[in-house]
Amino acid sequence: MLTISEILILENKLCEAMKNNNTDVLDNLLHADLLFVVPGGQTITKEMDLQTYREGRLKLDKIMSKIEDVHIIDDLAVITLQTELKGDYNKEPFEATYKYIRFWKKFPKGIKVVGGSGIAI
Template sequence: MDKKLTEDLVLEQENKLCKAIKDGNVSMLDELLHKDLLFIIPSGEVITKEVDLKTYRDGVLKIDELAPVIENLNIIDDMAVITLTMTLKGKYNEVAFEATYRYIRFWKKFDGGIRVVGGSGIAI
């Protein structure tokens, strides 16, 4: 899968990521997130890929509804930077929540495809 990095490819992978988040699909998340991922969650804490996967594996985060709206997508050489807002409804530690977040994600092209290498999310 040595595809050129295009907007269509990034959006296709972004859609897979959103579906994996909604479905709690740990194997798909494992495929889409780079092993050295760093992500800043809305609390301000920096998490790794393993911490993120554990959240889904342990059932801590369960998403019932997810509505992403892409704001910007820039391709810079072998990297894509995407910003989006996302309304989420679900449970975190069995406590119901509904909120809108703004995310930035960095997708990087590797020999095997593209993966998220970093990002951040804040409540808006």
């Protein structure tokens, strides 16, 4: 069974990895079969997400999240949050607030993000 505190710790770890461009931590937190709908509407995979960081296309100067809800359903956690982001994407500066939903699932080798979506609000 998952706990809310476990998920909140992992969310913080995920945000820090995104801000610090730490692809090793991201690789560990994201499930191999991840599907994520980005704010532009396209569906990306784990490898596509990691490639964005490896190539330096996304650089975050600020990432500040406010958790809205966390629901634990057996070995799955569903979390919604609002996140303020500031940085640049493909060398174009941006600053916006996004709403995300993420799905964390517990596996024998740890808890991983298996899916999610984000929209600008």
